[in-house]
Amino acid sequence: MPELNLTSAPAHLRHGSSIGQPLTRRDGVLKVKGQATYAADNHPPGMLFAVMAVSGIAHGRVTSLDVAAAKRHPGVVDVMTPDHKPQLAIDPEIKTNPFVFRMEVLQSNEVRYANQPIAVVIAETLEAATEGAVLLAPRYEELPALVGVDAGASFVPPVVGVGNPTENHRGDVEAGLASADKQIDAIYETPPQYHNAMEPHAIVAHWDGDGVQIDMPTQGLMLSLARVAELFGIAHDKIHIRSPFLGGGFGSKGLMAGPPVLGLMAAKLVGRPVKLVLRREQMYGPVGHRAPTRQRLRIGADGEGRLTALDHHARTVSSTFDDFYEPAADASHTLYAAPAIRTSHDAVRVNTGTPLFMRAPGEATGSIALESAIDEMAWACGMDPLAFRLKNYAEVEPITGKPFSSKALRACYDQGAARFGWAKRLLQPRQMRDDSGLLVGWGMGTATFPALMFQAQARAVIRRDGAGVMEIGAHDMGQGAWTALAQIAADAVGLDIDRVEFKAGTSDLPDAGIAGGSAHTATAGAAIHSAGAAVIAKLADLATNDERSPLFGAGNAGVIARDGRLIRRDDESRSESYAEILARAGVAEVEARGTGAPNPAAMEEYAMHAHGAVFAEVKVDPELGQIRVTRMVGAFAAGRIVNPHLVKSQLFGGMIWGMSFALHEEAITDRRSGRIMNANLGEYHIPVNADVPPLDVITVEEHDPHVNALGIKGVGEIGITGSAGAVANAVWHATGVRVRRFPIRIEELL
Ligand code: MOS
Numbered sequence: 001m002p003e004l005n006l007t008s009a010p011a012h013l014r015h016g017s018s019i020g021q022p023l024t025r026r027d028g029v030l031k032v033k034g035q036a037t038y039a040a041d042n043h044p045p046g047m048l049f050a051v052m053a054v055s056g057i058a059h060g061r062v063t064s065l066d067v068a069a070a071k072r073h074p075g076v077v078d079v080m081t082p083d084h085k086p087q088l089a090i091d092p093e094i095k096t097n098p099f100v101f102r103m104e105v106l107q108s109n110e111v112r113y114a115n116q117p118i119a120v121v122i123a124e125t126l127e128a129a130t131e132g133a134v135l136l137a138p139r140y141e142e143l144p145a146l147v148g149v150d151a152g153a154s155f156v157p158p159v160v161g162v163g164n165p166t167e168n169h170r171g172d173v174e175a176g177l178a179s180a181d182k183q184i185d186a187i188y189e190t191p192p193q194y195h196n197a198m199e200p201h202a203i204v205a206h207w208d209g210d211g212v213q214i215d216m217p218t219q220g221l222m223l224s225l226a227r228v229a230e231l232f233g234i235a236h237d238k239i240h241i242r243s244p245f246l247g248g249g250f251g252s253k254g255l256m257a258g259p260p261v262l263g264l265m266a267a268k269l270v271g272r273p274v275k276l277v278l279r280r281e282q283m284y285g286p287v288g289h290r291a292p293t294r295q296r297l298r299i300g301a302d303g304e305g306r307l308t309a310l311d312h313h314a315r316t317v318s319s320t321f322d323d324f325y326e327p328a329a330d331a332s333h334t335l336y337a338a339p340a341i342r343t344s345h346d347a348v349r350v351n352t353g354t355p356l357f358m359r360a361p362g363e364a365t366g367s368i369a370l371e372s373a374i375d376e377m378a379w380a381c382g383m384d385p386l387a388f389r390l391k392n393y394a395e396v397e398p399i400t401g402k403p404f405s406s407k408a409l410r411a412c413y414d415q416g417a418a419r420f421g422w423a424k425r426l427l428q429p430r431q432m433r434d435d436s437g438l439l440v441g442w443g444m445g446t447a448t449f450p451a452l453m454f455q456a457q458a459r460a461v462i463r464r465d466g467a468g469v470m471e472i473g474a475h476d477m478g479q480g481a482w483t484a485l486a487q488i489a490a491d492a493v494g495l496d497i498d499r500v501e502f503k504a505g506t507s508d509l510p511d512a513g514i515a516g517g518s519a520h521t522a523t524a525g526a527a528i529h530s531a532g533a534a535v536i537a538k539l540a541d542l543a544t545n546d547e548r549s550p551l552f553g554a555g556n557a558g559v560i561a562r563d564g565r566l567i568r569r570d571d572e573s574r575s576e577s578y579a580e581i582l583a584r585a586g587v588a589e590v591e592a593r594g595t596g597a598p599n600p601a602a603m604e605e606y607a608m609h610a611h612g613a614v615f616a617e618v619k620v621d622p623e624l625g626q627i628r629v630t631r632m633v634g635a636f637a638a639g640r641i642v643n644p645h646l647v648k649s650q651l652f653g654g655m656i657w658g659m660s661f662a663l664h665e666e667a668i669t670d671r672r673s674g675r676i677m678n679a680n681l682g683e684y685h686i687p688v689n690a691d692v693p694p695l696d697v698i699t700v701e702e703h704d705p706h707v708n709a710l711g712i713k714g715v716g717e718i719g720i721t722g723s724a725g726a727v728a729n730a731v732w733h734a735t736g737v738r739v740r741r742f743p744i745r746i747e748e749l750l
Contacts, residue, residue: 018490018497019710022645025480027245036245039215040202040277047204048077050122050266050276051129052259053136054285058114058145058351058674062138069135070121075128078270079136080120082106086268089233092261093321096230098159099223099514101354102322103258104286105265111140112320113353114675115285117258120266122274145674146350149294149315154346157318157325163362164330170399171340173298176309180300182380188297188369189741190328191666193290195358196681199247200280201287203263206273211238212264217246219254220514221473221507227256228264241507249477251357254516257287284667284679288356291316291326291347293365297373299338305381307338307392314366318347319354326355331366331721333399334448334609336374336392341399351674357516359657360717363449364724368661368742371445371725376738384427385444385729386417397607405606405706408637409446412613412700416635417444419696420615429736438619441734445658447612447636447722451704451713452519453526453598457510460493460531461591462539466564466579468493468500470531473507474524475515479653479716480646481524487642488525488710492532494561510593518610518714521642523596526708530594536561538590543581550574602706610713612636614655614722617693618730625749627734629659629691629727635698639713644699647715651697654719660687661720662727663743685743 030036055062067079078084085106090096092103104116111118121132146152156166177183204215211234218224218241225239246253263276278287294315300308314328329343358364378388390413396403417423425442426432432440461469470489476482482504490497503509512524540559543551543566551559551566551574559566567575582589602608614634620627634655641647664685668677678684704711724742731749732738739748 018487019642021487021643023483023487023643024645026483026486038199038245038247039204039217039243040275042204042215044204044206044273047273047275048122048124048270049126049129050120050263050274051133052117052262052276052282053119053121053133053138054282055111055114055116055118056138057111057140057142060111060140060142062109062111062118063141064139065119065136067136069137070132073128073132073135075124076121076132077124078122079132080106080122080266080269082109086265088231090230092231099255100227101255101324101356103261105258105261113285113351115282115353117262117286120262122266122270147669147671147674148350149292149317149348151348151350154315154348157323157345157347160324160327163327167344168333168399169342173309173311173340173342176338176340177298177300177311180308181303182301182377184297184299184373184377184380186297186373186376186740188295188372190293190365190368191742192292192669193358193665194284194667194684195250195252195288196684196686197248197250197252200278200283201253201257201259202277203260204273204275205264205267207267210234214239214241216241216243216260217249217253218243219249219475219477219516221475222511223514224256225507231261232264239507242505243475244505246475246477249515250359251361251516252288254357254514259286280681281679284676285353288358289353289667290358290365291318291355293326293328295328295366295369297369299373299377301377301381305383305388305391307336309340310336310338311342312366312370313344316345316347317350317352317355319352320349322354324355326365327362328366328369330362331370334397334607335394335446337394337398360449360720363717363721364661367445367721368724368728371722372728372740375443375729375732384425386413386422389413389446400607402605402607405602405608406639406702406704407611408700408702409611409613412611412635412637415698415700416613416615416633419698420633422615429733434619439622439734441618441620441730441732442615443726443729443733444613444615445722445725445729447614447718449518449610449718449721451608451610451639451707452517453596453708454513454517454519454523456513456523456527456596457593458524458527458531459510459591459593460535461589462493462535462578462582463589464579464582466577468495469503470500470528471503471509472512472524472528473509474504474512475520476505477515479650480643481515481520484521484642484646485524485528489528489532492529493535495564499564518716518718522708522710522712522714525642525710525712526596527594529709530596531592532594534592534594535590538592539578539581540566542585543576546584548584549581550576596708606706608707610636610638610718612718612722614658614726616723616726616730618727618734620731620734620749625746627663627731627744629693631693632723632726633696634719634723635700636715636718637700637702638715638718639702639704639707640711641699642712647699648697650715651719652695654717655695655723656687656692657720658723659727661724661742666743
């Protein structure tokens with residue numbers, strides 16, 4: 001491993017031994033033993049249960065609720081409705097910042113989508129609250145539901161959060177297409193998908209005077225805290241959120257949604273702690289989803305197989321009351337060196353809960369279309385799909401012309417192809433069979449995801465006993481983030497990982513930013529790294545300025561921190577333990593804070609992305625059309641790998657999401673009613689273990705001095721991006737049938 005690039009640290013820490021170790025999740029034993037306390041496992045004394053009643057129609061209004069019947073039911077304490085609820089301090093429809101989404105918290109009788117909360121029943125038991133919600137027997141005035149990407153007039157949505165412009169271009173696309181020898185003009189469709197975290201959204205809300213205690217899974221503690229503060233008109237320091245464990249988030253727990261706000265309102269209404277947990281079908285509406293898309297790709301190539309133009313338009317949907325859209329066409333900004341690129345989006349308003357970030361938002365939907373179209377063009381040019389991609393390899397980011405901060409994609413192609421045995425692929429489709437007569441297809445896709453940085457802070461302490469403490473309000477959605485961050489913390493303070501107390505997951509700790517955008521390890525890690533460097537610098541000050549210390553006169557830059565000791569660079573035999581330094585100085589502890597943040601100068605100069613190459617084999621029954629994925633190889637370059645074991649797990653997970661995108665997942669909306677017909681894990685298909693083939697992940701070495709101090713690019717989302725296209729392209733190669741509507745179904749192959 002190379003030395004860390006310590007740009008800001010006055011004391012030069014030598015690269016420690018924790019980063020790079022394949023540790024297992026440090027909280028794994030607690031989880032396996034059932035001792036990990038998730039939000040809904042909390043039962044404060046006097047707690048009541050709240051159950052949402054949700055709309056059975058997608059558009060219209062509620063004309064009556066039988067509140068009296070619900071209240072008569074034994075155990076029911078109160079029923080919260082638009083007419084009977086605590087007042088919020090601000091209108092929940094107001095967007096106070098780009099990361100606020102409009103929510104439904106009983107502000108009116110209007111129904112904007114199916115499964116919208118329309119009342120909350122609060123009772124002594126879950127059973128009574130559930131029965132009370134049934135007894136409400138809502139009646140409606142129903143209007144026709146708007147469904148699908150053709151539901152009405154389209155509009156150009158505003159930018160999502162801090163993302164790219166809705167429309168983007170470089171070069172003359174029409175001229176490029178006109179001059180092309182070969183053209184592809186194809187439409188690809190992707191379905192609505194739902195996050196389906198194993199742990200549903202949940203809250204245990206406990207008002208305590210004018211303050212509130214909240215147990216709630218969240219990917220963004222401080223974003224949630226700020227939203228609670230403004231909605232309830234209370235100071236930040238009156239709110240305490242605990243989110244120690246999440247059973248998955250995938251973007252759906254990134255922003256405060258309506259249901260946990262309803263839990264807070266219910267607790268306020270009855271003056272007792274309240275627990276509100278969503279049922280599975282209630283997660284298909286008020287807590288976000290991935291919007292469907294219809295994407296048109298027009299690609300031109302010259303006689304040599306070189307791209308002349310790439311035009312990617314994505315139509316998607318948003319809700320009738322907010323503007324989030326799936327930025328699918330942005331996937332075409334980065335990968336292929338077309339001299340002319342145009343990306344554009346529009347959206348149609350439908351009766352749906354507002355879509356939201358869902359694992360690899362934009363890139364997942366956009367890349368399955370782009371990688372399919374590239375595969376189609378390779379075939380049109382008579383070229384091997386890998387050779388075609390190499391011919392159009394982007395040496396600089398095509399849409400901006402900026403150099404990449406690092407890009408080991410060529411090595412990903414090489415290593416992935418070698419491991420897979422790609423060289424033996426026959427160019428023509430429907431040529432390969434296995435011994436039992438099944439059609440065999442080999443496909444590939446390129447993976448890409450931006451290397452983002454958000455804002456985070458951390459606090460580091462070295463105690464009198466020589467042990468360390470690292471505090472950061474970081475989130476672990478189950479992927480092992482806390483383990484990776486504790487590894488960074490150990491190296492940052494020069495201690496063994498077991499000598500550092502790692503505190504995370506509550507809102508009273510320094511703000512770690514959002515766990516999203518595949519940026520959490522990089523962002524929180526940078527904060528930890530900088531806090532550690534700062535606390536070691538303070539320790540070094542105490543020693544190097546004290547003539548009784550063997551380190552006297554070495555200067556901050558003249559010592560390194562390792563194994564709980566500061567050591568002279570020029571003479572490693574001269575050292576002193578942290579405990580000795582603090583004891584002689586007569587102080588109980590030293591502490592310091594650090595930040596992780598984007599580097600605007602580096603972002604101005606470089607394009608920053610992780611990359612990968614995924615190769616998939618499928619077998620298709622020629623009579624039945626049944627598709628099985630039989631093996632996948634993914635090679636990914638994502639900068640520094642903090643923990644190879646956890647990184648592989650993330651990439652396995654992403655590859656499974658990718659095959660799921662290609663073959664399984666789809667939320668099916670009834671066009672007449674606007675209701676989702678498979679709002680459950682039985683009928684919303686995701687791959688089970690029997691569907692998942694042997695997966696092989698290669699992490700390709702990549703050093704990036706620009707993305708952040710630790711050179712981390714993030715691995716949370718990239719795995720899905722190349723994998724979906726690889727599986728789709730393998731299905732074409734097996735059958736010769738190009739399916740452009742996902743998920744690919746058996747009937748389309750017959
Ligand atoms: Mo993600 S969609 O950034 O949790």
